[in-house]
Amino acid sequence: MSTACKKYKTMNANIEILDDIKHRTITVDFDKARSASRKENLIPVVLSEFHTLMFHYPIVFVKDRETGEFTCSLLLGLATGANLLDGLDISNDEQLPLNLRRLPFCAIESPDNTDGTAPLIGINMASPGVGHGEFLFENKSESFDRAIAALSEVYRGYKETRAFIKTAIELDLIGKLKAEIQYKDKPTLILDGLYGIDENKIARIIEQDNERKNLFLTIARYAYAQSFSLYNMKKFVYLPS
Amino acid sequence: MNEQIKHLVVVGGGTAGWITAGVLAAKCVKEQGRDLKITLIESPTIGNIGVGEGTWPSLRTTLQGMGISETEFIRKCDATFKQGARFNRWVDNSEQDFYYHPLMLPANIGPLNTLAHWLNNSPEAEGFSYSTAICNQEAVCEQGLAPKNITTPEYEGFLNYAYHLDTNKFSVFIREHCINTLNINHVVNDIAGTTMGTDGEIGALRLADGTELAGDFYVDCSGFAGLLIDKHFHVPFIDKSDILFCDSAVAVQCPYADTQTSAIASHTISTATGSGWIWDIGLRSRRGIGHVYSSKYLGADEAEQGLRNYVGAAMDQLPVRHIKYTPGHREKFWVKNCVAVGLAAGFVEPLEASSILLVEISAYWIAEKLPHKKSELARCEQQFNQIFNYRWDTIIEFLKLHYCISRRRDTPFWRDNTHPDSIPATLLEKLDMWREQGPSVVDFLNRADVFPFESYCYILYGMKFNTATHTVGDAAIKMLARKIHNQQRNLTALFQTLPKNRSLIDKIHEYGLQKI
Secondary structure (H helix, E strand, C coil), rough: CCCCCCEEECCEEEEEECCCCCCCCCCEEEHHHHHHCCCCEEEEECHHHHHCCCCCEEEEECCCCCCCCCCEEEEEECCCCCCCCCCCCCCCHHHHHHHCCCEEEEEEECCCCCCCCCCCEEEEEECEEEEEEHHHHCCCCHHHHHHHHHHHHHHHHHHHHHHHHHHHCCCCCEEEEEEECCCCCCCEEEEEECCCCCCCHHHHHHHCCCHHHHHHHHHHHHHHHHHHHHHHHHHHCCCCC | CCCEEEEEEECCCCCCHHHHHHHHHHHHHCCCCCCEEEEEEEEECCCCCCCEEECCCCCHHHHHHHCCCHHHHHHHHCCCCEEEEEECEEEEEEEEEEEEEEEECCCCCCHHHHHHHHHHHHHHCCCHHHHHHCCCCHHHHCCEEECCCCCCCCCCCCCCCCCEEEEEHHHHHHHHHHHHHHEEEEECCCEEEEEECHHHHEEEEECCCCCCCCEEEEEEEEEEHHCCCCCCCCCCCCEEECCCCCCCCEEEEEEEECCCCCCCCCEEEECCCHHHHHHEEEEECEEEEEEEEECCCHHHHHHHHHHHHHHHHHCCCCCCEEECCEEECCCCCCCCCCCHHHHHHCCCCCHHHHHHHHHHHHHHHHHHHHHCEEHHHHHHHHHHHHHHHHHHHHHHHHHHHHHHEEEEEECHHHHCCHHHHCHHHHHHHHHHHHHHCCCCHHHHHCCCCCCCCCHHHHHHHCCCCCCCCCCHHHHHHHHHHHHHHHHHHHHHHHHHHCCCCHHHHHHHHHHCCCCC
């Protein structure tokens, strides 16, 4: 899935800065825009979503293929084609990650974004949702507001989530997950490249380092959510593939 | 006399000194919890020799064991990945003459005899070399690919690898780590001499400012000067130039045409010349290139011209450095309360990057065996000298192998190198045996062997040395062909997975590697 935040220099040619004059006549079908990405196997999430999404999907750490950096993602699908979003009402925000809800918008930062200037809103003109549905600037519908709100939250959340991951790495809390799905009638599927937070290590450092207890407890809140979310792995067993 | 060994002094702040001090601090103090103070003293006036920009995969374990981040190491030492060596013009000096000594062990594809037979007799073997038949690494190197990608954790790889590095930057980098993280006591002063201790051992180091630095045990890493092993103990140096003729080098540091885009070879390129060979090592910002030669057969100016011919116009304005050395080693490395490591122990041409490797294995040996009491030093002295004499002899033998089985006879250097008189009797004996029986893993059962059976095979078969083979059945040949075919399939997957060497190095500079 493309990231929610782009730098000018890495901008895809299909991304345009949203402009109420240039895009006056543009139409967007938000459900269609979301549907196009529902088949993604991994979708990045931010910390503020952990405690909602942990009940529905596994939250894992994965490495970005381009940079090797860890990101937090929902594990939604497998190579077999099975996907946890199959059959879900795509217009209902409750169980959807922000990164689907913000589509087809993304945030665009200036190349050096050192002055803390708010990002601009970009629109992916290649999204299947663009060119269909409602006129974007005619009545600024609830769907539009929800997408912008989701974009805003995910943009703010990235920084916080990155800091969380950095701390987890520094504290050596992230470990490789041993995950495999055993089917009755098919070969076992080994899921490689997934990482999680080691709860035992968290408990140990909380015990040992009283001075930084509050920091560790904050980390623990999200770590336990991540750990809890792994119970959703078993849902894959019941999905058709 | 202080019977306990509680203070160890390393003399010399080059690569050898800091690696030794770092390994000892990590193993003895940090890992074993031993009560041992480690001091490294280095001269403010004497610079580093800076030999050996090539390493062995063992350096990964060494760096990791010292708690060093691979990302930081790569960023600060201009380091790149090395997956082996490509030897050009060593066999018959033709345009097509090259072979590889990769760092991967051969794949398990069956008996060596079957493979040798297949390579010599099967039409299917057309286009395969020994190395390409049993290992994917040559093909990966030829494509300029890295041994891992950006998501591979630090110190791990899809393929085995070592590094090319800037030794001067490496010394600075490892020094900072040793001082700041491993708490090694650092003294900057010149050594004026030594005082005599009990029974001829070193009592203390006399420093240029009139003070003394006393330790219980000393590691001489003072380079060719051999401040302790030579100046205090007067241990003779065994000259091996009758076997390894090269005794000089001329080197240049050559920037890339374009530091953003020029490819970085992921292997050392060693090109044989009329009276020596040229190393070509790709770092991130430059290439380190040098001509190692024998002064008996070639003058310094001719050697420099040979280097200029190899590098081309890019070398016109660059300063060159001439180095003289005597190939060989000390008669003994450990005497009483002192052991020599690095150049103080000996030096041979960097044909198989054995310099830093020997430092590492010496340091590990000392870390493992350094006794708590001085009364136990004599046993260590005897054991260390026995093992390391064997190691030096076998390293020299292995380097000689690269020369003595060559088919080159185009210059006196090559004619003399292939003459039996210059070949150690032990090597001649092995070559005779392998002509009759073919090499076998049981010929290499000594745990002190630095170069294993597999390395010998890469050189022997790479250089088309004829070993005996016996007849092989069709079934065995078919099985072998299938395994080689499967390996080729894996290669396709590797090509899709691995980035170019420069691309990965650049990414590591930008994003870093993860620890897990």
